[in-house]
Amino acid sequence: MTLEELLTNLFQEIADAIRYVDGSDQVIKTSEFANRIRNLRKDEILWYSPLMTSSNTPSPYVVTASSSWVQTGNLQRPYYAFDGNKATWWGANLEPNCWIQIDFGSNKTINGLRIRERLNLFSQMPNTMTVYGSNDGATWETIVQYSDMQKDQVPGDYNAYMFGVSVSYRYYRLGGMTTTYGSGNLSGAVSIGEIEFSIS
Numbered sequence: 001m002t003l004e005e006l007l008t009n010l011f012q013e014i015a016d017a018i019r020y021v022d023g024s025d026q027v028i029k030t031s032e033f034a035n036r037i038r039n040l041r042k043d044e045i046l047w048y049s050p051l052m053t054s055s056n057t058p059s060p061y062v063v064t065a066s067s068s069w070v071q072t073g074n075l076q077r078p079y080y081a082f083d084g085n086k087a088t089w090w091g092a093n094l095e096p097n098c099w100i101q102i103d104f105g106s107n108k109t110i111n112g113l114r115i116r117e118r119l120n121l122f123s124q125m126p127n128t129m130t131v132y133g134s135n136d137g138a139t140w141e142t143i144v145q146y147s148d149m150q151k152d153q154v155p156g157d158y159n160a161y162m163f164g165v166s167v168s169y170r171y172y173r174l175g176g177m178t179t180t181y182g183s184g185n186l187s188g189a190v191s192i193g194e195i196e197f198s199i200s
């Protein structure tokens with residue numbers, strides 16, 4: 001059962017329970033809410049952030065990356081891309097084909113992701129990216145590959161990348177990333193403010 005189905009059923013059960021107890025107006029309101037969730041399921045994407053407060057909090061999630069950029073003594077930690085705060089960011093240490101990954105601790109079914117830039121540094125968004133999935137953190141399967149991404153990206157907002165298929169893995173890695181920022185090693189100056197997943 002998906003999260004949307006779970007919520008729809010939950011609110012319908014609440015509506016039925018209230019109707020049974022006293023038949024108040026709350027029945028109508030709660031039923032309307034259930035209908036709104038049904039429509040949400042049809043028309044909208046439910047974006048999910050693990051809202052990390054450290055590289056391994058909340059448990060059992062673990063975020064790691066191939067490297068981290070150090071700027072004026074501040075390490076731009078991988079989990080900053082999963083903390084729900086658009087002002088904090090993860091950056092690679094001038095490393096073309098860098099990667100960042102999350103271990104969900106158990107399989108999670110997703111059908112896309114969305115990313116937004118580090119504040120005011122749109123040119124460091126990935127311009128190429130390969131999304132991988134793994135169940136053991138060692139053997140990786142390619143889910144989808146993107147190139148020339150920046151030409152369609154909107155600065156200052158999330159940019160969504162749907163897979164066209166639902167997949168289920170424990171580990172997800174955004175790898176093979178380069179940017180259009182600078183040249184040479186600067187193509188590895190990838191930075192990302194936030195990453196969220198489309199739960200399916």
Ligand SMILES: [Ca+2]
Pocket residue numbers: 080081082083084085086087088089193194
């Ligand atoms: Ca952030």
